[in-house]
Amino acid sequence: MTKHLTQLQLIVLTSTFLVLFDNYTFFHNAAEIYPVSENIPFLLSLGVVLAALTTLLFLLFSSRYTTKTILITVVLVSSLTNYFMHTYHVVIDSEMIRNTVQTNLNESLDLLTLKQLGYFLFLGVFPSWLIYRSKVIYRPQGIELISKMKVIGVSLLIIFGTVFLFSKHYTSFFREHKPLRYMTNPTYWIYAVGEYIGKTYGDGPVSVKRIGEDAQVMREKSDRPKIVIMVVGEAARADHFSLNGYHRETNPLLSEQDIINLPNVSSCGTSTAVSVPCMFSLFERNEYSYQKGISTQNVLDVLNHTNEIAVLWRDNNSDSKGVALRVPYEDYRTPENNPICEEGECRDEGMLQGLEHYIAQNRHKDILIVLHQMGNHGPAYYKRYPKHFEKYTPVCQTNQVEQCTQEEIGNAYDNALRYTDHFLNETIEFLKRYDTTHAAAMLYMSDHGESLGEHGIYLHGMPYFMAPASQTHVGALMWLNASFKEERKIQTFLKRKDQPYSHDHLFHTLLGLFDVDTDLYRPSRDIFSTL
Numbered sequence: 001m002t003k004h005l006t007q008l009q010l011i012v013l014t015s016t017f018l019v020l021f022d023n024y025t026f027f028h029n030a031a032e033i034y035p036v037s038e039n040i041p042f043l044l045s046l047g048v049v050l051a052a053l054t055t056l057l058f059l060l061f062s063s064r065y066t067t068k069t070i071l072i073t074v075v076l077v078s079s080l081t082n083y084f085m086h087t088y089h090v091v092i093d094s095e096m097i098r099n100t101v102q103t104n105l106n107e108s109l110d111l112l113t114l115k116q117l118g119y120f121l122f123l124g125v126f127p128s129w130l131i132y133r134s135k136v137i138y139r140p141q142g143i144e145l146i147s148k149m150k151v152i153g154v155s156l157l158i159i160f161g162t163v164f165l166f167s168k169h170y171t172s173f174f175r176e177h178k179p180l181r182y183m184t185n186p187t188y189w190i191y192a193v194g195e196y197i198g199k200t201y202g203d204g205p206v207s208v209k210r211i212g213e214d215a216q217v218m219r220e221k222s223d224r225p226k227i228v229i230m231v232v233g234e235a236a237r238a239d240h241f242s243l244n245g246y247h248r249e250t251n252p253l254l255s256e257q258d259i260i261n262l263p264n265v266s267s268c269g270t271s272t273a274v275s276v277p278c279m280f281s282l283f284e285r286n287e288y289s290y291q292k293g294i295s296t297q298n299v300l301d302v303l304n305h306t307n308e309i310a311v312l313w314r315d316n317n318s319d320s321k322g323v324a325l326r327v328p329y330e331d332y333r334t335p336e337n338n339p340i341c342e343e344g345e346c347r348d349e350g351m352l353q354g355l356e357h358y359i360a361q362n363r364h365k366d367i368l369i370v371l372h373q374m375g376n377h378g379p380a381y382y383k384r385y386p387k388h389f390e391k392y393t394p395v396c397q398t399n400q401v402e403q404c405t406q407e408e409i410g411n412a413y414d415n416a417l418r419y420t421d422h423f424l425n426e427t428i429e430f431l432k433r434y435d436t437t438h439a440a441a442m443l444y445m446s447d448h449g450e451s452l453g454e455h456g457i458y459l460h461g462m463p464y465f466m467a468p469a470s471q472t473h474v475g476a477l478m479w480l481n482a483s484f485k486e487e488r489k490i491q492t493f494l495k496r497k498d499q500p501y502s503h504d505h506l507f508h509t510l511l512g513l514f515d516v517d518t519d520l521y522r523p524s525r526d527i528f529s530t531l
Contacts, residue, residue, distance in 0.1 A: 234375030
């Protein structure tokens with residue numbers, strides 16, 4: 001950039017830079033739908049329209065005091081969104097932003113790579129330095145306003161004129177290829193930030209609605225007290241479970257247990273930030289929203305209202321995403337609580353330590369314990385299991401999974417699943433200690449699945465409507481001791497265990513397991529109900 005520029009020239013140059021250098025993913029995918037050999041004029045028009053739209057956005061918020069700050073911020077952020085879209089083929093929508101905001105430091109470090117640093121330096125810091133060093137000529141306010149209005153007019157004329165000129169192409173672009181728009185940089189992530197703010201803070205202070213205050217436990221005095229351990233898995237896709245027919249033995253220990261496998265369970269979302277609060281929520285996936293989730297109590301609160309069920313949440317992941325705000329919560333991500341940690345990684349099985357004391361303290365109550373796994377959290381799958389679980393080699397030993405072969409990624413991922421198999425087996429063995437005193441059960445559901453490089457897509461977090469099944473078809477299973485099986489008439493359920501279920505069933509299934517009577521309970525959504 002030259003040393004002496006008008007404000008409008010700086011904006012146009014920055015917009016052009018963003019289109020040329022930060023939109024590889026957009027143009028690459030557009031070219032796959034509209035082959036270059038037949039659509040060069042249209043593809044060039046997409047760049048023109050995007051540059052004009054970006055210029056228009058900058059002009060709306062530009063002034064002597066804001067222009068450089070806005071341009072530098074957008075350039076820096078766009079370099080990172082460019083990296084993640086290009087590297088992992090993710091979409092930066094409002095839910096991805098929520099997931100990013102709720103990510104802790106350790107998870108963020110797992111995503112940090114030299115390649116990402118390169119993007120940030122060469123496509124973010126360097127052009128930002130040029131913008132900062134540019135000497136901008138600010139003309140009198142009246143002249144600036146007139147010039148701005150002229151450029152806005154020209155930008156709108158270019159946008160509408162280009163769309164009209166290639167109307168046949170743009171008709172299909174807008175109607176049939178909506179996902180392409182999610183890849184425009186910076187326009188879509190700017191829109192997504194606005195949507196995130198609107199969803200999160202648009203209604204002002206949050207007042208939490210109490211639900212299920214009529215809840216009470218309906219059981220005979222002769223019934224044994226109940227212990228249910230609910231394991232919330234992380235990024236465990238169903239098609240990599242040998243229990244579901246996967247060619248590798250990823251569930252060797254569980255296959256020896258008398259478990260009930262649920263092969264057709266769908267998640268509520270494609271990210272932890274959505275799925276975890278949604279799965280414990282009263283609302284089903286098609287009606288759930290972040291605002292509803294944070295402003296309405298969940299099933300843990302309903303169980304708590306009975307005053308007869310002790311509820312505990314232990315976490316070895318980021319956090320409970322707001323689910324456990326009103327029940328006892330214990331953080332097992334650090335050695336202070338978790339006795340099984342190595343090389344900065346605390347293991348899921350550490351969450352089982354000391355649970356016998358909690359159960360003893362609540363021996364006269366029913367008990368629900370939620371264990372939130374680290375599980376198969378990516379992209380550093382190789383960190384998610386102790387070395388002696390490394391059965392499949394070679395493994396991808398970097399967080400830059402795009403540099404590994406699909407075999408190496410799959411090996412690391414499957415090794416992590418074998419560790420989850422071990423952890424769930426240990427949980428079952430722990431519960432067996434209470435066979436003579438309690439009705440005991442373990443439920444396991446993963447929060448979402450994971451893409452492992454199929455079609456160039458990695459990790460998770462795609463918008464639900466366009467997400468592959470690998471991100472929404474999740475591992476799920478349960479184990480019940482003899483007392484629980486007798487209560488639940490298990491033979492009836494076994495006849496329909498293979499039918500489709502989803503996270504939508506969890507709320508009512510937990511109520512049913514604890515024999516909780518409340519107006520909220522829907523037997524048709526309790527997977528054990530015979531109704």
